[in-house]
Amino acid sequence: MGAVVLAPDGREIARASNEVEARQDPSAHAEILAMRAATAALGTRSLAGCTLVVTLEPCPMCASAMVHFRLGKVIFGAYDPKGGGVDHGPRIFEQPACLHRPEVIGGVCEQENARILRDFFITLRETRDS
Amino acid sequence: MGAVVLAPDGREIARASNEVEARQDPSAHAEILAMRAATAALGTRSLAGCTLVVTLEPCPMCASAMVHFRLGKVIFGAYDPKGGGVDHGPRIFEQPACLHRPEVIGGVCEQENARILRDFFITLRETRDS
Numbered sequence: 697m698g699a700v701v702l703a704p705d706g707r708e709i710a711r712a713s714n715e716v717e718a719r720q721d722p723s724a725h726a727e728i729l730a731m732r733a734a735t736a737a738l739g740t741r742s743l744a745g746c747t748l749v750v751t752l753e754p755c756p757m758c759a760s761a762m763v764h765f766r767l768g769k770v771i772f773g774a775y776d777p778k779g780g781g782v783d784h785g786p787r788i789f790e791q792p793a794c795l796h797r798p799e800v801i802g803g804v805c806e807q808e809n810a811r812i813l814r815d816f817f818i819t820l821r822e823t824r825d826s
Numbered sequence: 827m828g829a830v831v832l833a834p835d836g837r838e839i840a841r842a843s844n845e846v847e848a849r850q851d852p853s854a855h856a857e858i859l860a861m862r863a864a865t866a867a868l869g870t871r872s873l874a875g876c877t878l879v880v881t882l883e884p885c886p887m888c889a890s891a892m893v894h895f896r897l898g899k900v901i902f903g904a905y906d907p908k909g910g911g912v913d914h915g916p917r918i919f920e921q922p923a924c925l926h927r928p929e930v931i932g933g934v935c936e937q938e939n940a941r942i943l944r945d946f947f948i949t950l951r952e953t954r955d956s
Contacts, residue, residue, distance in 0.1 A: 720871050721862055722894035723853075732851055741850050756918060757890035760911070764852035764887060778923060781890070785923045786916035788886060793908060793915045 697751050697816045699726035701734035704745040704768070710734040717820065726750060727758035731765045743767045751809045753802060756781030759788035762798050769799040773809025827881055827946045829856035831864035834875040834898070840864040847950065856880060857888035861895045873897045881939045883932060886911030889918035892928050899929040903939025 697714040712729035716722055727750055735741055747769040753776040754762065760781070762770060770782070781788050782800055789797045827844040842859035846852055857880055865871055877899040883906040884892065890911070892900060900912070911918050912930055919927045 716871070720865060720869070722865070722871055722896075723858055723862060723891050728853055732853060735850060735852070739850070741846070741852055755890065755894075756916065756921075757887055757894060760885065760887035760890060761853050764885075766852075779925075786886070786918060786921050788916060791886075791916050795909075 697726055697813065699730040699748055699750040701730050701743065702747045702749065709737050709746065714816075717823075723757065725755065725758050727754050728761050731761060731767065735765065741765075747771060748798075751812055752776050753780035753782050753784065755779050756786050756788055763788065763794060763796045766796050767798045769801070771801045771804055773804055774806050774813060775803055827856055827943065829860040829878055829880040831860050831873065832877045832879065839867050839876065844946075847953075853887065855885065855888050857884050858891050861891060861897065865895065871895075877901060878928075881942055882906050883910035883912050883914065885909050886916050886918055893918065893924060893926045896926050897928045899931070901931045901934055903934055904936050904943060905933055 698711065700711040701709045703709050710730050710733035712726045712733060714726045715724040715729060727748060730748060731743060734743055734746065743765045745768045748767055749771045751773045753772050775783060777784050783802055788794060828841065830841040831839045833839050840860050840863035842856050842863060844856045845854040845859060857878060860878060861873060864873055864876065873895045875898045878897055879901045881903045883902050905913060907914050913932055918924060
């Protein structure tokens with residue numbers, strides 16, 4: 697479960713992983729943390745022209761945050777029919793009132809990303825139960 | 827623009843105002859900051875049984891965050907037909923896949939809250955332009 701923000705020239709600006717457990721903060725999804733780190737690194741409030749790459753289809757909270765950050769493009773791996781907010785659920789960027797629509801490329805290396813996610817949650821459960 | 831989180835007994839746990847400008851962080855809405863402060867203060871990840879009171883109808887990002895925080899109830903002042911995500915736009919809590927639905931009371935002291943918001947944005951523009 698990780699997200700990377702790339703500058704328009706492809707340079708990496710920031711990366712983050714899901715820290716909900718570590719910070720005990722339900723809003724600490726990888727996408728939010730990576731975008732906050734990226735704007736802090738750039739000294740700006742906008743991620744126009746930047747690309748965020750993430751393992752899983754972003755949830756409605758993260759998709760809506762991408763609107764506020766004016767993110768240029770989001771590329772994600774596995775689709776998330778239950779919790780996704782881009783190609784599922786509220787389809788945030790397709791809402792008529794949505795003020796900014798990042799370009800979206802979904803389902804990239806889907807099998808590989810699904811495997812990474814499975815491993816992440818298995819480890820999480822083992823850590824919790826130990 | 828402010829949000830307060832109350833414990834089930836009505837005690838104030840945390841409060842925050844919009845810090846998007848101050849932190850140069852587009853995700854630093856009052857609701858997100860107040861909920862993060864509340865879970866930090868409680869030493870838990872859940873705001874079950876807690877109430878968040880906020881000036882304006884929460885946006886889709888903040889409404890979706892309320893789902894992740896498992897907030898008990900949200901009370902807001904002015905409705906936001908353009909940017910709201912509770913009674914407008916994606917109506918986050920009414921989505922079939924929504925995993926948690928806070929109780930919602932909207933439009934409380936609407937005129938008074940609309941005035942507070944107008945004053946906030948006038949001050950913000952004056953600060954920006956000065």
